[in-house]
Amino acid sequence: MHLNHMFRIIIGIVLFGILNQSHAQTYDIGEWIEHFSKRDVVLMDESGGVIYAATHSSVFMYDIESGEYTTKTTAEGLSDINITAIKYNETYNFLMVGYASGLIDFVYDNDVFTIVDIQQNSSLTSKVVNNIHYSGDTAYVACDFGLLLINIPQKEIKSTYFLGTSQQSVVVKDVTIGFDSVWVATDQGIFVAPERGTNLYNYQNWSTVDILPDYEYNFVEKIGSSIYCAASETDRDHIYIYSNGQYEEFAPNNEFRSTRLDKRGDYFTMIASYRIWFLNDNEQFVEDLYFTGYNNNWIVPNDGFIYNDVVYFADKVSGIIKLYDEEELAFSPNSPFANTINQITSNQGVTYVTGGIPGAKYNAYGMYIYDGYWINLNSKTNSALSSIPNINYIAFERGNNSKMYATSYGYGFLVFEDTTLTDFYNADNSTLQNIAGYPDVYIITTGLQADDNMGAWVTLSGVPEPINYYDGSGEWMSFDLNSEITNSTLRELEKMPWGHMWCVEEGSGIVVFDPEMLKAGQITNAYNRFSVKSSDGSGLTTVVTAMAVDHDGYVWFGMDEGGLAVYYNASSALDNDITASKIIVEQGGIAQYLLENERVSSIAIDGGNRKWIGTETGGAFLISEDGTEQIFNLNTSNSPLPTNFIRDIEVDQVNGIVYIGTDEGLLGYYTGVKESASSVDELKIYPNPVYENYNDLVRIEGLQDEMKLKITDVGGQIVFETTATGGTAYWNMRDFYNARVSTGVYLFYASSADGSQTASGKVFVVSP
Structure with a gap:
């Protein structure tokens, strides 16, 4: 529909159409979505039929009668992770939470108040909060350094007792x-x-x-x-x-x-390994039982209580365990199986997280799959995986979202149809090789990519032929590139838009190969190995820590010594020893290299070609398309991130969410930047209509990256214009003079730079 035709639409008809549209805005820009595991329950309390449970990084409340959960994490106001003590106070109706850092939270239904005095006291060494006891208006808090007395109504420390001397x-x-x-x-x-x-x-x-x-x-x-x-x-x-x-x-x-x-609750709990006693106030035994863990897993309960003659235990793997009528029931809020993260992958709006970290062959975390609800697929939840733990990488067959490939650190290669395991390959039935010197199976998988022919490439470490190919039907090939990479450590396998594969060769540089030429036996011309150098010939690094290709075909990578560099001519790497460039930025009037003091751990590219950079000590950075501008830095001091060690970052371009995996768990950050539409016609605008009490941003989707968007009133007067980032743009309902527009219908018209692509839409705005 052309703009001049839109002007002639009768307003009453437009309004009728608008009022019958609806599109719920799930998240606000900059909103955090926590995805911490809630299964590792270490502490519990009970009051009034509500269970208060603490995991390593969260607390959750469970109403026994209604079955409803309420969770609290750093995204909902908790001050820290590493929870070490909890106690519910029935007089003042709050849960006190203590941490290994010395922080102490008063957790109420809709608020959290934090005492920071101990955590900020530099004269103390270990500040761990070990236990809490209430007496009247005072909370007695046992800590590694001594005893705290906290005035509960005032929420402040009134006394600190040190029981030892400065020498002891x-x-x-x-x-x-x-x-x-x-x-x-x-x-x-x-x-x-x-x-x-x-x-x-x-x-x-x-x-x-x-x-x-x-x-x-x-x-x-x-x-x-x-x-x-x-x-x-x-x-x-x-x-x-x-x-x-x-x-x-x-x-x-x-x-x-x-x-x-x-x-705990109405009774006293004594747990002595697998023997548990519950006593009343008169030292009489209410219950005496022997419990060998959920499903006889021989995990000693961390905590427990009795409520209405039913026993509840805290289990560090399965959540809360309920014992009744000689039956066992494990439950916890829906969440990933664990906080351990190796790789995050987004596929058609579904997020896949693997927990198979290097060096942990017997890790049973498997993978966690999120599509509005977490599904945990591992050796504990799926009998087909009982002997295949530690899944570390996944990839999807091109054009087939239901066929998934995966690797297991230590065990081999897996093929799934949806979540059903259909094939498994190891050294006995494939070219995959065990690392030398180990008496049993030990296949060190370090990378995985699907190709365009329904197959997959797998890199290994420390074996004679570290590059392996699976053709999708059970046949395998392996390569040592004329013995040049025999026993090398390869990792960071990346598929390039022009069909080549890149991987890091530990201690040497980059290996580039042409998959089709390798399969055809044209080995000599099928690969190139080169060190990482700048244009002046000087070496930049021997250890590349992370790598990603952006929408322009530039390859960005992190270096062991710190900082980022870029290959602008990456597509010619097979035939040339290309050189890389560092990005120079200005900080406080001083020129320096981009992130030169940060060891980069992961790189992801969003729909607007911006770069999300994860680091080992500085949190996550968002930088501009060309790298010359740092847009922001998310870290523990200004966000709910539990640590500044980022293990992986992935952009879900369907839902506009950036997933940030730390060494203490997963969070999502809503940017609203979505993938650019392949073709455009009608824009999606919401909320629509916009009511007078709405003061957030209006979101416009269905655009292509860098499309120009003009917003006019029904008289054709332009009130605002902007440029799309990825497939999304935003409007704050204000005009060029920063005044909120008046009540009425507003028309949207978007066009590409050359005018070949256009789209339109409309919204009704009600102003106060």
Whole structure:
């Protein structure tokens, strides 16, 4: 539809059409979507029929009656990861969360308040929060450096007690209140002091319970008329019951390790390896059971409680375990199987994450698949994979989104139809080779790419023929490139738009090969090996850390010594020893090389040809198409990223989400930049209509990259214009004078630079 024809549309008809359109805006620009694993439950509490569970990097609440979950992570306000203590307070209705960093959160239904004093105290060494106990308006917090007293209503630290001297520190593991005294479990025994009336800042006013055996104590709890405490020695733990100056050992003939001694819900929980006891306030046993882990996995529960005669355990692999009527049920919020990430791949809007990291042959994490809901495919969840753990790379057959290839670090090559394993290849039925010197199977897979002929290329490390080809029907070929790469370490296999394959040769540089020529036996002219040099002949690096090709055919790569460089003439690399260029940028008026102090770990290209750069210490960077502008840097100080170590980055160009995989888990960052449309006609505009209380951006999709977009009122007056990034553009409903436009219909017209592609659309805006 041409623009001049659009002007003649009757407004009433336009409005009717607009009001009958709807397109929900799922995320806002810059919004984070967390995807931390919720299966590694290490701590639990219960109050009012709600389970409060903590994993390494999140807390979640589970309403037992309704079955509903609520999660909290760094994306929803938690201050950190590495959670080490939790305790629910029924008086003030909040969950206190302590961390290894010394941070302490007050987690409410709709808010999180953080105490940062300990974390920011540079005079303290280890700041781990070990346990929490409430007494009235005070939270007693056991930490590695000493004992904190927190005023709950004021949310501030009111006292800090150091039980040792400057020459000999005392690590505080747990604390309880009983018999008008404060009892503390430490690495040097049980300490006790009056709760009131004594200067507890003076370490000499703390005394040890000398009658107890001289061990390191991890837990202490007042139960009934006694003090229960758990001690640890080299080969076993002990539980002692102290009362009236005397003590006795609980279960003295059992050898165990104590993992919990605490008040959980209405009862006290004692976990001693696979033996678990629950006691009431009168020291009577409510339950005494022997539990060998979920499905007899022999994983010792980390925590547990009883609610309505049903037992719940914390399991670090399977989530929460519910025991009832001699049945076991494992549950947790839907999430990836683990936080371990090797590769992230997006295919037609579906995200695939592999957990097979190098050096972890027996890792059972497999792959995690997300299409609005996580599916975990590994040796624990799929019997066909029971002997094939540690999946590290995946790729899809060209033109067939249901056929997936995968490699297993240590085991070989897999073929899937959707999520069903159809074929598996190792050294016995393919050209894949085990690394020398190992008595059993050990195939070190380092890269995987599908080709254009329904086959796949696999690189290996440390074997005579490290380049292997699978033809899609069971036949294999392998290559050593005239013995030039025998026993080399190859990795970072990338398929180029012009058909060649590139890979990194550790310690040497780059290997480029023509797949079709290799298969045809034209070996001598089918490859090129070259070191990484600049135009002046100087070497840039011997270790390329990451590599990606952009929409212009330029190959960007990271270097071991830090920084980025680019091959602008990459397509000629098979026949020429090409040279690379570093990007010079200006920082604070000083010229320097792009990211020269950052070791790059991953590179991804978005729909606008911008570069997303993951680093090992600096977080994630977004740089402009040509690399001369740093758009922003996302890191732990300004985002929910749990660490600054980025293992992989992938752009989902269908949904406009950048997935950032750290060494502590996965997050998504919504950019709204989507793939450029192959052809255009009608624009997708939403929200539509725009109501007066909407103050965010209007999103326009269905564009091609760098299309010019003009927005006019129905009288033809241009009110705004912009350029598309990828297949998307945005409008803030303001005109050239930054004033919000008046109520009415606005018409959109987009065109390519040469005018060969056009598209149009319309939106109704209601202004206050």
